[in-house]
Amino acid sequence: MFKLITLMLSALLVSSCVLTKVVTVPMRVGGAVISIIPVVGEGIDEAIDEAADVIDAVPI
Numbered sequence: 001m002f003k004l005i006t007l008m009l010s011a012l013l014v015s016s017c018v019l020t021k022v023v024t025v026p027m028r029v030g031g032a033v034i035s036i037i038p039v040v041g042e043g044i045d046e047a048i049d050e051a052a053d054v055i056d057a058v059p060i
Contacts, residue, residue, distance in 0.1 A: 024052040 031048035
């Protein structure tokens, strides 16, 4: 059982997608929460989304 779990975790960690999603998902959630602010929320949300897109594009 331990070997199976270790194999599955290592397969996930080898994928760079998992590493970037660990960083960008909280950023995107924070941007969505900030977008509720009436005047400046949308601009901040767009900036956070652009930064998250750049992080997603990093070849790790």
